[in-house]
Amino acid sequence: MLLDINTSSGTPLYRQIVDQVRRLVSGGQLQPGDELPSVREVARRHAINPMTVSKAYSLMEAEGLVERQRGKPMRICAGAVRDDNRIEQLDELLERLVLAARQLDIDDATVLEAVSRKLKGLKP
Amino acid sequence: MLLDINTSSGTPLYRQIVDQVRRLVSGGQLQPGDELPSVREVARRHAINPMTVSKAYSLMEAEGLVERQRGKPMRICAGAVRDDNRIEQLDELLERLVLAARQLDIDDATVLEAVSRKLKGLKP
Amino acid sequence: MLLDINTSSGTPLYRQIVDQVRRLVSGGQLQPGDELPSVREVARRHAINPMTVSKAYSLMEAEGLVERQRGKPMRICAGAVRDDNRIEQLDELLERLVLAARQLDIDDATVLEAVSRKLKGLKP
Amino acid sequence: MLLDINTSSGTPLYRQIVDQVRRLVSGGQLQPGDELPSVREVARRHAINPMTVSKAYSLMEAEGLVERQRGKPMRICAGAVRDDNRIEQLDELLERLVLAARQLDIDDATVLEAVSRKLKGLKP
DNA sequence: GTGGTCTAGACCACA
DNA sequence: GTGGTCTAGACCACA
Missing domain, CATH: 1.10.10.10 (Winged helix-like DNA-binding domain superfamily/Winged helix DNA-binding domain)
Structure with a gap:
């Protein structure tokens, strides 16, 4: 784990x-x-x-x-299973990311590019 | 403010x-x-x-x-000015977002789509 | 309290x-x-x-x-209110008391008398 | 046993x-x-x-x-015999029962009735 | 080996 | 003043 x-x-x-x-x-x-x-x-x-x-x-x-x-x-536990709505568990972080981007005056394309780069960078 | x-x-x-x-x-x-x-x-x-x-x-x-x-x-303050490398200030949140997505086993396309949707949703 | x-x-x-x-x-x-x-x-x-x-x-x-x-x-909390079935919260102690009395071979009348005495003794 | x-x-x-x-x-x-x-x-x-x-x-x-x-x-063991003061071994449970009843604001008669009922219920 | 309880003590955030 | 977090360390119950 x-x-x-x-x-x-x-x-x-x-x-x-x-x-x-x-x-x-x-x-x-x-x-x-x-x-x-x-x-x-x-x-x-x-x-x-x-x-x-x-x-x-x-x-x-x-x-x-x-x-x-x-x-x-x-x-x-047996009751704890894969959750289909797990995208919702990302929501708070998404909110915080977008708020921060707005306050930093970073435009949407740049944010998406940064997320994309980070996703590739941490590829496990 | x-x-x-x-x-x-x-x-x-x-x-x-x-x-x-x-x-x-x-x-x-x-x-x-x-x-x-x-x-x-x-x-x-x-x-x-x-x-x-x-x-x-x-x-x-x-x-x-x-x-x-x-x-x-x-x-x-006079010395406090617009920062050109401000994308770096997003870095910690990006790390956390990507870690969370990996743990939730959400694929990259879905993450990008969710970010995109949230960016539009919070348009200001 | x-x-x-x-x-x-x-x-x-x-x-x-x-x-x-x-x-x-x-x-x-x-x-x-x-x-x-x-x-x-x-x-x-x-x-x-x-x-x-x-x-x-x-x-x-x-x-x-x-x-x-x-x-x-x-x-x-506002939601925490006087409970009408509060006698049930005594149940586990009652079970233990009766089990102990049985194992000690104390007859019912003696148990009741002991409870009664203790109730008076702790009158507050 | x-x-x-x-x-x-x-x-x-x-x-x-x-x-x-x-x-x-x-x-x-x-x-x-x-x-x-x-x-x-x-x-x-x-x-x-x-x-x-x-x-x-x-x-x-x-x-x-x-x-x-x-x-x-x-x-x-030979030395381990029936104890005449065995009611004392009930004392700690009695104390706890009465304390609980007091905190639950259950009156004495109701407690005695509950004990009585439990004694009959567990008759063996 | 496993987890649980408790203490003493440092330091933080908030009203 | 309030509660919260964390550490270091002792000792217990159970498998």
Whole structure:
């Protein structure tokens, strides 16, 4: 599971984790039954505190996205499936992007070109 | 001056103000000598605490973006001018958008179309 | 607001807080709009860590029992009202009491008498 | 030996086992010399891990409640006998019940009636 | 090994 | 003053 945690962004770390797992589930890259990496594993890999990861996992459990198995790794809930309206989950970011472009007085063609370039650049 | 303050977004209020004024200056919509609305005015209009606005204004002053004039409204500094590389100020949002699209497993064409639609929708 | 926090009980501290506030709301002793004592206040009074209280408050917020007001005390949500079926909230404790009595081979009359005595003893 | 193990209750599993065996002994339903079901048997029947049952048994042994016999099932110790003051073992639950009733603003008569009903309902 | 609870303490955002 | 986030570290319950 590939998370991109940014410790200098304003977004709380636990929120970044929740948002990204939610997207990976909506996108079908995490499927019901899949196990999440352990709290300690995520904490170690991203050099953050286990409690922070644990908080994210608890929130996801409360949300019905993942489920606990006593003494075993958490896994994606059966009810959490690929979402067909997942374009909506992009909406807030789109709003922010367009607002920023307007304030910077960047014209539409330039914005689209920049998005296009970035899409190619991050081609995974 | 049109600010779009989102009290439920995770981004701190004072940061939203600073970011947006910075962009309006980079985009040339606020020019050297232009006056800022008063702290009270902004606070009232967006229903936030004056201390929060004041903090944003102080940060902008420290950054050399605006300057205080005794007994008069703050204004945009002479040195704060339209920025030619302002597309870079879009970069963080572009990164986040593309990461989110990848995690949602949305293909490039669909992302571009969504950006395009949003650009038209928010035409101003 | 009177909470009875038992640090040596097996029940997690944050759970005790949530359970008791929930009951006080169901019982009408905390009403919509009422302010909760601050996190620090509860922590100080019961000699527990503020983070523990904060966790309880966050859970109650997620549950729609209380709401945050930025920079101000949390308060009981409008939707959280006196519950007519509140006897059901006693059910788990009743089950446990009766199970224990059975295992201890205490007859019904003696149990009822003990409950009665305790009810009078804690009269307040 | 009838144990009622509740995996979703907050009480630790090993504690539920210890508490209930202790009560069955105090109540005389388990008498000195009686054999306990094996660790595996209890684990299987309640779908919990044998190590958890084993931990409970070890605690009971340390407490002088049960004793190991090489190659044979554990059994109730000679010293563990029916307790005349066993009503006291109900005290903590009574306290919790009455506290909950008070917080729910349920009057004494209603509480007694609920206890009475539950006593009849669980008649065995 | 897994996740959970709690503490002590630093620092942030907002009113 | 209010609540929120994060860390470092101890210790528990369960598989």
